[in-house]
Amino acid sequence: MHPYLQSFIGGLLVGTAVWILLKGIGRVAGISGIAAEAISSPRRSLWRFAFLLGLIVGGAFFVKVFSIPTANVASGAWLVVAGLLVGFGTVMAGGCTSGHGVCGLGRRSMRSLVATLSFMAAGMATVAILNALKAGT
Amino acid sequence: MMSADTEALKQPTNARSAVIALVSGLVFAAGLALGGMMDPRKVQGFLNVGGITSGQWDPSLAFVMGGALLVSLVTFAMMKTNDVTWLNVPLSLPSRNDIDVRLIAGSVLFGIGWGISGFCPGPAIASVVQGGVSVLMFVGAMLVGMFIAKKTLG
Numbered sequence: 001m002h003p004y005l006q007s008f009i010g011g012l013l014v015g016t017a018v019w020i021l022l023k024g025i026g027r028v029a030g031i032s033g034i035a036a037e038a039i040s041s042p043r044r045s046l047w048r049f050a051f052l053l054g055l056i057v058g059g060a061f062f063v064k065v066f067s068i069p070t071a072n073v074a075s076g077a078w079l080v081v082a083g084l085l086v087g088f089g090t091v092m093a094g095g096c097t098s099g100h101g102v103c104g105l106g107r108r109s110m111r112s113l114v115a116t117l118s119f120m121a122a123g124m125a126t127v128a129i130l131n132a133l134k135a136g137t
Numbered sequence: 138m139m140s141a142d143t144e145a146l147k148q149p150t151n152a153r154s155a156v157i158a159l160v161s162g163l164v165f166a167a168g169l170a171l172g173g174m175m176d177p178r179k180v181q182g183f184l185n186v187g188g189i190t191s192g193q194w195d196p197s198l199a200f201v202m203g204g205a206l207l208v209s210l211v212t213f214a215m216m217k218t219n220d221v222t223w224l225n226v227p228l229s230l231p232s233r234n235d236i237d238v239r240l241i242a243g244s245v246l247f248g249i250g251w252g253i254s255g256f257c258p259g260p261a262i263a264s265v266v267q268g269g270v271s272v273l274m275f276v277g278a279m280l281v282g283m284f285i286a287k288k289t290l291g
Contacts, residue, residue, distance in 0.1 A: 003173075003197060004196070004197060004200045005200075006171055006172070006173070007171075007172045007173055007197040007198065007200035007201045007204070008200040008201070008203060008204040009171055009172075009204065010167075010168045010169065010170070010171035010172020010173065010174070010201050010204065011168065011172055011200060011201040011202060011203055011204020011205040011206070011207070011208075012168070012204040012205070012207070012208055013164055013165075013167050013168030013171060013172075013204075014164075014165055014168035014169065014172065014201065014204070014205040014208075015168075015204060015205040015206070015207060015208020015209050015212070016164055016168070016208055017161045017162070017164040017165035017168060018161075018165075018205070018208065018209050018212060019208060019209075019212040020157065020160060020161040020164060021157070021158060021161040022212060022213075022216065022222075022228070023212070023216075023222060023223060024154070024157035024158075024161065024222060024223045024224060025149040025154045025157050025158065025222055025223070025224055025226055026149070026222040026224075026226045026227055026228040026229050027149065027158075027229055028229070028230060028231065029161060029165065031165075031257075031258045031259040031262065032258045032283070035258060035262065035279075035280065035283060036283040036284075036286075036287055039280055039283065039284055040283075040284065040287045046151075046152075046154070046155050047149050047154045047155050047157075047158040048158070049155075050154075050155035050156070050158040050159040050162065051158035051159065051161055051162040051165075052162060052262060053159060053162065054158065054159040054160065054161065054162020054163040054164075054165070054166065055162040055163075055165055055166050055259065055262050055263050056162075056166075056262060056263065056265055056266060057162075057163065057166075057266075058162060058163035058164070058165065058166025058167055058170075058263065059166040059169065059170060059175060059260075059262070059263025059264055059265070059266065059267070060266035060267055061163075061166075062166055062167045062170035062171065063170045063175060063264075063267055064267070066170055066171055068170050068171070068173070068175060068176065069176060070175050070176045070177070070264065070267070070268070071176065071177070071178055072177055072254075072255075072268070072271045072272070073177045073178055073181050073254065073255045074177070074253055074254045074255070074271075075271060078253055078254070079254055079271055079274050079275045079278070080274055080275070080278040081250070081253065081278075082249075082250040082251075082253040082254035082256070082275065082278075083250065083254070083256075083261075083274065083275040083276065083277065083278025083279040083281075083282060084250070084278045084279070084281060084282040084285075085246045085247065085249050085250030085253075085282065086247055086250035086251060086254070086256065086257065086258060086261070086275075086279050086282065087258075087278065087279035087280060087281060087282025087283040087284075087285075087286065088243075088246060088282035088283070088285055088286045089243045089244065089245070089246030089247030089248070089249075089250060089282075089286075090243065090247045090257075090258060090283070091243070091282070091283045091286035091287055091290065092239055092242065092243025092246065092247075092286050092290055093239065093240050093241075093242075093243025093244040093246075093247060094231070094233070094240065094243070096247060096257050096258045096259070097251075097257040097258075097259065098165075098257075098258070098259050100244075101202065102202070102205045102206060102209050103209060103213075104231070105206055105209070105210075106206060106208075106209025106210045106212060106213045107213045107230070107231075108210075108213075109231070109234065110234065110236065111233060111234055111235065111236055111240060114236050114240060114241065114244075115240055115241075115243075115244040116244075118240075118241050118244035118245055118248065119244040119245065119247045119248035119251060120184075120248065121245075121248065122244065122245040122246075122247070122248025122249050122251075122252065123184045123248040123249070123251045123252040124184045124185075124186050124248075124252070125248075125252070126184070126248065126249045126251075126252025126253060127181055127184040127185045127186075127187075127252045128185070128186070128187050130252065130253070131185065131187060
């Protein structure tokens with residue numbers, strides 16, 4: 001299968017998961033929101049823990065079954081800094097790639113469009129800076 | 138103030154809602170894996186727009202976003218606010234439409250972390266089993282960041 005077609009089918013599946021959660025229990029599949037709510041109000045979050053369990057089990061299973069290659073690009077302190085930024089930033093902005101990028105744009109929300117353009121631009125600028133630093137050393 | 142009863146009705150808390158959420162999580166993970174989102178190299182390759190001219194750019198993730206957005210657009214377009222869900226719980230959609238500094242600043246912070254690590258929340262959580270200590274460190278730090286933001290920003 002052509003890699004772009006494979007990516008597109010992956011995207012269709014992500015969209016299907018959004019549909020299942022919305023049509024099934026009326027919730028938006030924004031993963032940063034689901035994770036943040038699960039840890040801050042765990043007693044009212046049965047469905048959130050179930051979703052996260054599906055994500056974890058599914059991730060382990062499908063990477064094996066489809067033999068998907070994965071490798072980290074950062075390590076040590078960089079990963080911790082990145083994790084803190086991703087966690088803090090997504091809660092501050094009220095969404096991440098799934099909540100703003102997939103669901104928000106799907107709802108044609110201007111707020112989500114601004115968020116998506118902001119994190120895309122910041123991500124691209126960061127990678128450009130990292131590459132420039134690497135080229136300099 | 139919403140009464141405890143109405144609040145309980147609005148919260149999908151029963152076992153059936155957990156099963157639906159579990160299935161959604163599994164399908165979500167299948168999509169992330171197949172789409173290449175669980176490989177931080179591919180994510181950085183996509184964000185590396187400087188590589189467009191040198192042929193180093195990897196547009197794969199645009200196809201993931203395209204596919205996901207296609208289904209999402211159709212889903213939300215067909216959904217009406219008073220639509221019934223399979224479990225008869227009301228739709229709970231984000232209501233905010235304002236664009237403020239917090240939205241942009243938060244997104245920028247997230248984007249920086251995403252660029253450094255190649256991980257956004259979904260793929261990171263989906264990678265905790267096979268990703269080893271590094272992914273656990275990332276996800277642990279991410280949850281701490283979320284918790285701090287929840288406590289300090291309200």
